[in-house]
Amino acid sequence: MIKAVVIDDEPAMQEVNRRLLKEYFPEVKLAGIGNSVESGIELIKKEKPHLVLLDVELNESTGFHILQQLKPYSFKVVFITGYDTYALKAIKFSALDYILKPVNEVEFQQAIQHAIDEINQGENQQLQTGVLFETLQNENQGKKLVLKTMDSLHIVDACDIFYCRSDNSYTTFHLANDEKIMVSRSIREYEELLSGHGFFRPHQSFLVNLNHVKRIDKSDGGFIIMKNKKEIPVSLRQKKRLIQLIENL
Template identity: 55%
Template structure:
């Protein structure tokens, strides 16, 4: 399947590099146009209506988000491009969007584009996903949700719906209040860094728990956490004292 792409970046060297990497690693992707500003990007995207957009966040005349706001509704897949920005990266991860960091690393570029091409096969509502990203990025709404991307769907989940998460090598399973289980192909470590400040705690290397659903901590040798749904979760010796202290503060 031929994929039509547009590159929007105000750095000519970066546009050239992205185009060359696409040509080298993804011959099925045809770059049909480029742009360097909000106005030219809007014009080009309306004219070409691509499948894939590589979009720099900071461009001439404003931001890449302004481009998207002017084009709603849209159905193309966006891969965001940005210089290293800790907050932006957290926003990307919470929203499960694909992104490329500057300076561009070839391996990371390939991974981002491969993810984007795979999602073109199974998803369609990229606009809503990007709006979650924009809300987080601009801090306009309370960050109480996370987007979980599985092999066949995008799930928008409230933090309050997550009882606990369990690691299985490179996969993480989210266990929800409804009884639903959502499996994503990312390591638990990635979600620990995102969710710890929202009341989650890692009692064991394989688990991340929502402290609001912890019923009690068993203090016997070995020890475990009992969740409100009856699930018993192991606690490492190193983490037992920390979780008891956290519970006493609740």
């Protein structure tokens, strides 16, 4: 039996989490609900849960303060947050599980099932949480990105990524040291995540770090020549925008 707690300051969200856990995850026992940083810390210390459903925005504070005061911790966290928050982007950079408000039942099931699988496999998320806190503290500086493969967690500096290549629902990262890392997430997700950090998608199959572009070859429709001599195709639709971005670097 997996023991869980919910920490959320909205009664309606508390009830949603309670109902969905009961309906879809009978193997999960809800041991209690907290509604603040203080009550959340007390609840976790008392119940020692395997799983914590943690609201990011808690009254005048955040759920991150709970994690900071309980380090190192042995439970798995699934964050609950709204759209378009900086915290959500930091969570994505860290490859941590989250549920968006308003809650979609399918997405809720996917996030909780993934968390349960990792609990059963004995996986620890300390490294990912370390990246999360670093991202939150250094909003305008270079970012670290957690890439999860079947057997490893890779912590990569965004500045070391030359380009990404899409293969259906998989994305392969090509790094500065010629290392390649393939993850089972779409390139569109990484385009959204890295768009504010010097990355551009010149072609449906590629996402490039503009800081590693050596030159643009305008012949034969257009190619990007990377500093590692790799050639990246440029779609006709993106060619003008690419040139404008390069000129403004």
